[in-house]
Amino acid sequence: MNYYYDEFSPTSIELYAKKLTGFTFRNILEHEITLSESTSLNKYGIEYFESNAAKGSLGHLIELYYFHYMLNPCSSADFNKAGVELKVTPYKINKNSTRSAKERLVLTNIDYSKVINETLETSHLLDKCNLILLIYYLYTKGINKLDYTINYVQLFQIPEKDLDIIRSDFNKIINKIKSGDAHNLSEGDTLYLGACTKGATANSSYTSQPFSDVQAKHRAFCFKNSYMTYVLNTYIIPKKKTYDNIQYSGDFENYIFNTINDSTGLSITELMSNYNINYMGSRPKNLESSLVFKILGLKSNNAEEFIKAGIKVKTIRLENSQSLKENISLPAFDFIEMSKESWDDSKINTYLSETKFLFVVFKKDSEYKKYEDITDYPNMDKHLHLYFATFWNMSNSDIENEVKVVWSKTKERLNEGIKAKKHGSRTFNNLPSSKENRVCHIRPHGKNKDDTLPLPSGQVFTKQSFFLNASYVRDEILALKKEQRN
DNA sequence: GCATGATCATGC
DNA sequence: GCATGATCATGC
Secondary structure, X not given: OOOOOOOOXXXXXXXXXXXXXXXXXXXHHHXXXXXXXXXXXXXXXXXXXXXXXXXXXXXXXXXXXXXXXXOOOOOOOOEOOOOEEXXXXXXXXXXXOOEEEOOOEEEXXXXXXXXXXXXXXXXXXXXXXXXXXXXXXXXXXXXXXXXXXXXXXXXXXXXXXXXXXXXXXXHHHHHHHHOOOHHHOOHHHOOOEEEEOOHHHHHHOEEEEOOEEEEEEOOEEEEOHHHHHHHHHHHHOOOOOXXXXXXXXXXXXXXXXXXXXXXXXXXXXXXXXXXXXXXXXXXXXOHHHHHXXXXXXXXXXOEHHHHHHOEEEEEEEEOOOOOEOOOEEEEEEOHHHHHHOOOXXXXXXXXXXXXXXXXXXXXXXXXXXXXXXXXXXXXXXXXXXXXXXXXXXXXXXXXXXXXXXXXXXXXXXXXXXXXXXXXXXXXXXXXXXXXOOOXXXXXXOOXXXXXXXXXXXXXXXXXXXXXXXXXXXXXXXXHHHHHHHO
């Protein structure tokens, strides 16, 4: 039926697809138009694909006008005779010229009542996505999507070494559905394989779940953005980057959890001597995190498993009174970008939904304050002890009910114009403060106050970021600590 | 002692 | 040189 590739052969399909390398989507359509016998473009013209309304249409475009098969609404694999699923997905080039996936890779819808009877091996997911033909195009800000260039084409199969973690992710998702918590699923729950919502339509459409009367959002299995970035930088682009590996056995999260918690009670001083860490001059702000990486057998923060899972390690100092002094900083944001973004695609929503934090808590003992008053670091470190470590990700309800409010207030004030007042050497602004919200607030976050970014108004303003409220983080981690004891 | 602004220090 | 994690500093 077709003359371009053998539809029974994955490698033939891949070879044919590789010819796309270097071409834009517009090139494909233009080529189609020159084929006089083609009439299919009458149905979907170039204008259709140029319009933003047809999101996700780049995959359809390739299916229709390059592979020339009709869209297949039944959910078996795209090239079902070869067992190959086609995925067209964007990547971007960062400021520091590294490459990362622009988005998670959405795999297949989750049917809550069916999936609970599956294992990963018997799942519809693996049936459909065992072999994926990845077509990567370069997302470039500001140009029409038809002018994006396809730069990498490759067959992808889940590597053997990732299967254990993906299986445990799969089971974690199933177990949450089985305990009637499908409405509390979050992408941050898992490491490589996530349960994601699918943009605006999925976010407003709800469905029933088998073990609870609460309506849950439609979700789909996906490979998390962090995992896809790793896939891009190791399997797709000839590998340059090297990572450390964590030598774990059994369940990954349990291993991390147990390994760090085995050192509970040890002081910074003891840990420094155990791992042969010293410093000269002032005490590094990352001393605690260096120690944590040593405990995990890593040279630095470059563990492959953490990068693939989007795990961020945060060290926290707990006061002897169990209070938490410092708020937790998140990466700075771009004012103009935020002033235009929608909540569903917003950076902060994406970041908090996808990120899993590893909190490693150090606690000051009752002697600490004596030395803190005179800033005697060597002695302070004898009285600062590893307290416990825990994985944490923000719940959906806190993201949707609290962070969203702070985000929208910030966006609103950016668009109205930031009000700033000078008091001596300090500038006070009207961005959401920690008193306004239970979960987070906005704070300056630059190298100094001259470290600025442009506002929508054209003026420049000190870089800012979201900070998690200290009181909120304290409540969250102490609840987890308590759970751990039980 | 809290709230909020400012900046240090590392690592890439 | 910049982004970011982590904290320090000021003022009420």
